[in-house]
Amino acid sequence: MLFWTIIKVSFKSLQANKLRTFLAMLGIIIGVGAVISMLALGAGAKNQVMERITAMGTNLLVVSPGGDRRGGVRAGSRESLTIKDAQEIRDTIDGIAAISPLVRGREQVTYFNENVNTTITGTASTYLEIRNFEMEKGRGFTVMEEDHTSRVAILGANTAELLFKNQNPLGERIRIKNINFKVIGVLKEKGDQGWFNPDEIVVVPYPVAMKQLFGQPHLDEIDIKANTDADLTQVEEDVTALLRKRHRIMEDAENDFHVRNQAEIIDMASTFTRTFTILLGGIAGISLVVGGIGIMNIMLVTVTERTREIGVRKAIGAKDRDILRQFLLEAILISAIGGILGIVFGFTVAYAIKQFTEYQTVIETFSIMLALTVSASVGIFFGFYPAFRAAKLDPIAALRYE
Known part of the structure; x- marks a missing residue:
């Protein structure tokens, strides 16, 4: 046929x-x-x-206290990172565009009868650039405000909505742990990251967060943005070598910190x-x-x-x-x-x-x-x-x- x-x-x-x-x-x-x-x-x-991942920042390195995980538990001290570590990295390592110490914790934030329990993030003025945040209104805080422990705050989009509804929050004062903070900016909405919602934060200068809010001398994180032409792996190795030297870690001993490379996160x-x-x-x-x-x-x-x-x-x-x-x-x-x-x-x-x-x-x-x-x-x-x-x-x- x-x-x-x-x-x-x-x-x-x-x-x-x-x-x-x-x-x-x-x-x-x-x-x-x-x-x-x-x-x-x-x-x-x-x-x-x-x-x-891209919204978290590009060319990003995140240094956190404690060594590599073993059996689900991170080895090393949880208080191993200091401001001096961040300053030494900034002053010593080549290929770094911006660096920010970071502390965080959850606190109740109030504005008159409105209140919300949210994440307080104490950072440097460079944090918004490192993490690719954009301003919806207002401004970020300056290096001078950071150095003078100024009580200024930048609100995430959801936090601003919950506290102020349809009002303009700029210039208003919110209270965190009975301390007044002046609102100087509101961040553009970013969307829930799954493991963290950047729209539900309050950003304040890290010195005021460490001294007046959390009372801790150590850092929870150091965020580093490398130059676009920098070798991210090389920067990671340099940061690791510097911190091992500063923390006086023996050659055969485990790190008391962990460096995450954005490329590793993507992989x-x-x-x-x-x-x-x-x-x-x-x-x-x-x-x-x-x-x-x-x-x-x-x-x-x-x-x-x-x-x-x-x-x-x-x-x-x-x-x-x-x-x-x-x-x-x-x-x-x-x-x-x-x-x-x-x-x-x-x-x-x-x-x-x-x-x-x-x-x-x-x-x-x-x-x-x-x-x-x-x-x-x-x-x-x-x-x-x-x-x-x-x-x-x-x-x-x-x-x-x-």
Whole structure:
């Protein structure tokens, strides 16, 4: 039989029982749609994570007290970082654009009858630049205000909304631990980072935070922004060597601090999102296999019902390969059409997720090509056995079949 003749006959056979054909396609439609939407969800999650990491700052190093984690516990002292450490890093290490000591803690913040429990972040004037913050209104504090332990505060977007509603907070005074702070600025909204919400903070100069709010001589963190042309790994090594020397750590001893490189954070996030995407795709792929089994079952029923037809075709000269091609092509058509409809279904689900939830979805060309390839492969794999059985039917026995 000519190839186009086989296609025409296959289409007519599928149209002869539309409900059965649709039910055979349904598993593929759901499977392909699930693969498309799940991979889109995984790609969207990766983009969101990368956006959040970038929002934290670029060319970033974060030095925190305590050594590397062992068994979930960070080794070393939690009070190992000092202002002198930050000053020495600033004055000694090449390739640093900005540096900020940091202390933080949660406190109740009040404005008349309004109050909110939020994170108080004591930093240097360079902190906003390092962490890519932008001002919605007002200004940041100056080096002079920092040095003179001025009681000035910058509010995160959510904190300002909770305390002041629709009022202008600039120039107003808030109270933290019964100490008045003058509001000089409000930060632009950044969005929840997942592990930390930068919109729910109050930023104050670190000297006033250390002396008057928290009463601690040590730092909780040192944030470092490297120059754009600097080798971030080299800066990290220089900072590590300097702090080991300052803290008089023996050559074979563990650090009492930990330096996180933004590249490490990105690598960890990429590994996590890649695993997440593969897991989602694998779960969705199971439904494709189920759809393939559905095609095989229905094609086996079809072969049984069309036994006499197969016998007639063989009796008038059709070869085994012609019967094999026809039934295999029917299975491929079912899976291919189901794959195309599944892509439309997947697009719809991905769009709905993006519109009605807080999650991003990104449909990549790779996922579409993968879905089409897998759906066609499913048709070939699960359609071959029914087609082979049809091709091997004995024409005499087939003609006698009732």
